[in-house]
Amino acid sequence: MDDKRTERSAFESTQEVFGSWLKTYEETFGKLLKAPTVGPTREKLEKTMQGVPYFANYYASWMDTNINFQSVAVEAMRKTQEKVAAESPANYRDYYDIWLETYSDTFKEFLKSGHFAADIGKFVSNLMDVEQFNKEMLESNFLKPMNLPTKSEIDEIYKEIYLLKKKVRELTKQVKDLTAAK
Numbered sequence: 001m002d003d004k005r006t007e008r009s010a011f012e013s014t015q016e017v018f019g020s021w022l023k024t025y026e027e028t029f030g031k032l033l034k035a036p037t038v039g040p041t042r043e044k045l046e047k048t049m050q051g052v053p054y055f056a057n058y059y060a061s062w063m064d065t066n067i068n069f070q071s072v073a074v075e076a077m078r079k080t081q082e083k084v085a086a087e088s089p090a091n092y093r094d095y096y097d098i099w100l101e102t103y104s105d106t107f108k109e110f111l112k113s114g115h116f117a118a119d120i121g122k123f124v125s126n127l128m129d130v131e132q133f134n135k136e137m138l139e140s141n142f143l144k145p146m147n148l149p150t151k152s153e154i155d156e157i158y159k160e161i162y163l164l165k166k167k168v169r170e171l172t173k174q175v176k177d178l179t180a181a182k
Helices: 002-027 029-033 042-050 052-087 092-111 114-143 151-181
Strands: none
Touching: 002 052, 042 052, 042 114, 052 092, 052 114, 092 114, 114 151
């Protein structure tokens, strides 16, 4: 019973530290980000600062995911200890089999849950927001000033080439049809 309290206490302290971090971020750095920028690099700084919430959300969802996996691992460890106490394995191989089965079953159950799906969905969504922001920053701060093509410009060129090839095929077919008709 004391072990369960210790495990729960460790898990709750992890959540408490993370919650405290999130609250501190919102009350300090979060407010700082809302301050107006000045100077010659104002526009770039404003664009850069717009990305900080994306990174904070990504970090928060990453921590939530880690906390959830930590709680599942603690639960699997507790179940393993209970099974080992009840079955008293004769050798290391028997203990390993109990451990493997218990952890596999516990994690399978968690991975099939709607909570896990929602958690991973939120995590991936935040990751995509960060990646999109990074792409936009790369294009606006590095590619455009260096007069290098961006992905969207290259995509437009590929589309134009595709349409031109399609038109050439159509015209070639029309020419063949007209010369065959003569």
